[in-house]
Amino acid sequence: MNAPSPKISGPSGRPVIRQLDEAAVNRIAAGEVVERPASAVKELVENALDAGASRISVDYADGGKTLIRVTDDGCGMTAEDLPLALCRHATSKIDGSDLLDIHSFGFRGEALPSLGSVGRLTITSRAAGEEAAQIAVAGGRMGAVKPAALTRGTVVELRDLFFATPARLKFLRSDRAEAQAIADVVRRLAMAEPTVGFTLRDLTGGGEGRVMFRADPTGGDFFDALHARLAQVLGAEFTQNSVRVDVDRDGLRLTGYAALPTYSRGSSVQQFVFVNGRPVLDRMLFGALRVAYFDFLSRDRHPAAVLNVICDPERVDVNVHPAKAEVRFREPEAVRSLVITGLRAALTGAGHRASSTVADATLAAFRPEPVAAMPPRVYQMDRAGQATLARSFAFQAPLPDSGFAEAPAARAEMPVEPEALSRPLGAARAQVHENYIIAQTQTGIVIVDQHAAHERLVYERLKRQMADHGITAQALLIPEIVDLSPGDAARLLEHAPALARLGLGVEAFGGSAVAVRETPAILGAVNAAALVRDVLDELADVGDSQLVQARIEAVLSRMACHGSVRSGRQMRPEEMNALLREMEATPHSGQCNHGRPTYVELKLADIERLFGRR
Numbered sequence: 329m330n331a332p333s334p335k336i337s338g339p340s341g342r343p344v345i346r347q348l349d350e351a352a353v354n355r356i357a358a359g360e361v362v363e364r365p366a367s368a369v370k371e372l373v374e375n376a377l378d379a380g381a382s383r384i385s386v387d388y389a390d391g392g393k394t395l396i397r398v399t400d401d402g403c404g405m406t407a408e409d410l411p412l413a414l415c416r417h418a419t420s421k422i423d424g425s426d427l428l429d430i431h432s433f434g435f436r437g438e439a440l441p442s443l444g445s446v447g448r449l450t451i452t453s454r455a456a457g458e459e460a461a462q463i464a465v466a467g468g469r470m471g472a473v474k475p476a477a478l479t480r481g482t483v484v485e486l487r488d489l490f491f492a493t494p495a496r497l498k499f500l501r502s503d504r505a506e507a508q509a510i511a512d513v514v515r516r517l518a519m520a521e522p523t524v525g526f527t528l529r530d531l532t533g534g535g536e537g538r539v540m541f542r543a544d545p546t547g548g549d550f551f552d553a554l555h556a557r558l559a560q561v562l563g564a565e566f567t568q569n570s571v572r573v574d575v576d577r578d579g580l581r582l583t584g585y586a587a588l589p590t591y592s593r594g595s596s597v598q599q600f601v602f603v604n605g606r607p608v609l610d611r612m613l614f615g616a617l618r619v620a621y622f623d624f625l626s627r628d629r630h631p632a633a634v635l636n637v638i639c640d641p642e643r644v645d646v647n648v649h650p651a652k653a654e655v656r657f658r659e660p661e662a663v664r665s666l667v668i669t670g671l672r673a674a675l676t677g678a679g680h681r682a683s684s685t686v687a688d689a690t691l692a693a694f695r696p697e698p699v700a701a702m703p704p705r706v707y708q709m710d711r712a713g714q715a716t717l718a719r720s721f722a723f724q725a726p727l728p729d730s731g732f733a734e735a736p737a738a739r740a741e742m743p744v745e746p747e748a749l750s751r752p753l754g755a756a757r758a759q760v761h762e763n764y765i766i767a768q769t770q771t772g773i774v775i776v777d778q779h780a781a782h783e784r785l786v787y788e789r790l791k792r793q794m795a796d797h798g799i800t801a802q803a804l805l806i807p808e809i810v811d812l813s814p815g816d817a818a819r820l821l822e823h824a825p826a827l828a829r830l831g832l833g834v835e836a837f838g839g840s841a842v843a844v845r846e847t848p849a850i851l852g853a854v855n856a857a858a859l860v861r862d863v864l865d866e867l868a869d870v871g872d873s874q875l876v877q878a879r880i881e882a883v884l885s886r887m888a889c890h891g892s893v894r895s896g897r898q899m900r901p902e903e904m905n906a907l908l909r910e911m912e913a914t915p916h917s918g919q920c921n922h923g924r925p926t927y928v929e930l931k932l933a934d935i936e937r938l939f940g941r942r
Contacts, residue, residue, distance in 0.1 A: 401481040
């Protein structure tokens with residue numbers, strides 16, 4: 329006997345169509361909009377930003393499960409506005425005539441009724457020239473509007489989130505994890521609005537609670553304000569080791585800050601992307617960010633950047649995801665190209681610069697391990713002048729007839745031109761271990777890995793030659809036929825022109841098969857079918873493939889390695905200085921082909937601190 333289908337509930341064996349009541353509709357909508365406490369915080373803070381707030385305070389308890397309170401000094405609402413604000417699809421952000429011309433964070437009018445349907449929501453607000461009023465809603469049941477006491481702005485208090493849908497509580501994570509998610513949301517919005525002050529406080533356990541995050545409003549022009557805000561959110565280390573990004577092309581603009589390649593991270597935790605100031609998690613944009621750093625980092629390292637794509641709202645659709653976390657561009661290739669070229673131009677402008685964290689790590693390695701009982705520090709006199717030092721050294725030198733033979737020189741004495749010391753990488757003074765060049769600057773010393781530095785210089789030279797003369801394609805005597813699915817074949821042929829510029833010639837061969845007629849000559853003998861399938865995997869993953877270019881540049885990198893100055897080779901003084909000057913003139917020379925630094929700069933003050941002089 330056949331069991332009845334659980335999808336059919338009518339007595340006639342047919343499914344019955346029912347009109348859901350408003351409470352059920354709101355709870356279903358809440359499942360899309362409010363996934364966890366951090367989602368509620370995001371919606372409420374975005375409402376405060378849309379209201380023109382200059383300061384926003386976020387309080388929570390128990391990871392936001394028992395209390396979320398958002399206080400702002402925005403324009404506020406009147407007593408007549410409050411009941412309407414709790415109705416679905418009631419909003420002041422748009423009039424409904426054009427869903428593409430959106431200039432605000434919110435626009436659907438779903439957040440407040442959704443929160444009121446699954447928790448206990450209280451809104452207290454006061455508009456300019458009006459009396460303060462308050463309204464409460466619990467589990468979708470709305471109360472009456474009451475008078476209240478409030479100076480200005482709005483206070484939204486959400487208690488017992490998901491009390492009306494207790495099953496959802498079982499899917500929440502620990503209080504600590506939920507609190508971390510709330511902090512991440514507030515930090516992202518703080519980066520989006522640098523001129524607005526944010527305070528995040530944990531009220532768990534009662535009392536005044538603990539301030540978990542604070543960012544005061546920043547002033548100045550946009551980049552100054554953003555720079556100061558990023559120092560508050562990500563730390564001064566990021567801002568000290570990042571470059572400004574500002575590119576404008578065809579009505580699209582990319583702004584923000586991108587970290588130097590030598591300031592790479594072990595994961596993508598410091599990658600933040602915004603579209604018209606809205607935090608988004610867009611795979612295409614993150615893929616473009618990865619491609620921009622593709623030539624500077626090894627596979628296990630990730631770039632750090634804060635980027636904002638600015639365009640006409642008509643050119644981007646933000647209404648494609650319930651939480652508005654994803655967007656769809658009308659011209660995705662133009663946006664992708666802007667991100668890649670803009671970042672590469674900014675990194676090229678940094679020249680030979682390497683991150684300051686390299687020197688910090690070097691100094692940390694020099695410092696001895698702490699011991700139980702350290703002798704008292706001896707403070708020496710201030711550094712003597714050059715003339716005094718010269719007389720002192722002459723006095724300490726052994727007499728000619730003292731019986732001491734002059735020791736072999738550890739290095740050749742190199743004449744130093746005064747102007748060379750003012751160069752960024754200074755003047756070469758010695759070579760040690762036949763691999764490291766010691767250079768003197770006006771403010772310290774520079775230690776250069778001669779092999780890594782020259783390898784990068786040769787690599788950049790080979791890339792310029794390839795860009796000038798193109799990539800030579802090698803025609804296959806017998807084209808290789810690769811059978812693909814119709815979708816894969818269409819995707820590959822769509823990118824065929826770009827692949828052809830890299831020396832990989834692909835064309836249709838009837839049905840869903842493709843014919844590989846040319847491969848890059850520099851790669852030598854390759855498995856064309858395997859190469860095509862690897863390219864398709866990357867296209868499916870990030871929407872674009874850099875695999876062929878990666879293999880070509882890997883060959884160039886190996887050629888650069890074999891053609892560069894080897895470790896163990898003694899270099900003449902003029903060769904060392906020529907290497908330093910070429911590094912200063914070559915972009916990206918601060919890191920080798922694998923993303924590691926090619927030089928370390930130590931300030932004189934740091935060196936003296938190592939010896940207890942400071």
